[in-house]
Amino acid sequence: LPAHLQADPLGVQKFCIDIVDATADTVCAFKPQIAYFAAIGAEAQLQAVCDHIRTQYPHIVLILDAKRGDIGDTASLYAREAYERYQADAVTVNPYLGTDSLEPFLRTTGKGTIVLCRTSNPGSAEFQSQLINNEPLYQVIARTAATKWNTVGDCALVVGATYPTELAEVRAIVGDMPLLVPGIGAQGGDVQAAVTSGRTANGTGLIINSSRAVLYASNGTDFAHAARTVALSTRDAIRQFSN
């Protein structure tokens, strides 16, 4: 947090809301990462941020990045956490436990389920790229999502911008399904490679996420203005390559 907000008990909330207000006209989605709030016991501040987004920017997609994954009854509670408590339009989930663990999310009408496929971290190949009948696990996940989970168009996948080759492979498998693409900005993924590898035939289908590069563009009192500058240049870079 910028110094002037560090002593404020609602500093995190004020910081996030200022970032939201400064960037709302430059984005298609906001994706708060719940771990940053959970680590410091700031769930109420996250609720306030989500409520602000829902109230002030109802047209912008609110994605809760929580990467939940649990057995059925527990998964239903995590769905309630994301969709009701935080009013999220969509939530990120982990597929390791199988289809039955995703059903409480998928069957929630009008809400999106964004399944981890090929994540942006350096070690994501370790299990995700293991071959199953000559097909890497992340492609099995992508195919299962396209054929089994996305029955009503409310499913998307996470594929990191740090792996443009895999991004193109997933796009080839899933048709026009939306892909959430983290990894540009602080993680070093290339915008041009991500867009050209991941876009659909008509040049859309991507939610390209930059978090830290925007949030931490400045640690001074000008943080929101600096965030807007980075958000605008990121948007422009994405647009430059999307047609």
Add this chain to the structure above:
Amino acid sequence: LPAHLQADPLGVQKFCIDIVDATADTVCAFKPQIAYFAAIGAEAQLQAVCDHIRTQYPHIVLILDAKRGDIGDTASLYAREAYERYQADAVTVNPYLGTDSLEPFLRTTGKGTIVLCRTSNPGSAEFQSQLINNEPLYQVIARTAATKWNTVGDCALVVGATYPTELAEVRAIVGDMPLLVPGIGAQGGDVQAAVTSGRTANGTGLIINSSRAVLYASNGTDFAHAARTVALSTRDAIRQFSN
């Protein structure tokens, strides 16, 4: 919750603490499931329950069942949530993102990391049993845990009591590593099969978990006494087969 606690804003906390006090001399570990608290915005009550366990029963292992899994920086925040905020001795985590996503947990000195291997839910085979070079993914996870993650003896695995054959296979791979075994009680796993399949050569190595059968043994004012009765009979059933 029993009727007499439903109108109490601290009803969840009181319920859990009464269960803890009624069963503490019958268990080796408590494993609160964070989703039940997160769905209703009751993190402060979970903190109070964990604080009660840590203060009153410092010899009993406190496992936070959170099944976290995220990239490095975010994983560090989830580790902080589990180990610091909730004072857990160990936390359940999801291996899909790979070793680098587990490192913030594994490298925390004196704390345990319990990795999902073969989960207890009906659909867990869908991805976990896919063959990679003729070895199911859950066995790849088990082998990786035994050879790579458990370097200082602070790693364990989750294998469901509902799959005793797989439990025996994992035991054969991991030697004396502890296994957290959910799935008896409400999920229908057989105690005898779980114990005989999962125990180490000297008859130990298992943390066998029963949650709902104990928690919901009665929905009346006698809930804690009823929970104790089920906990005792479960403990006795486990002991009967463990030698």
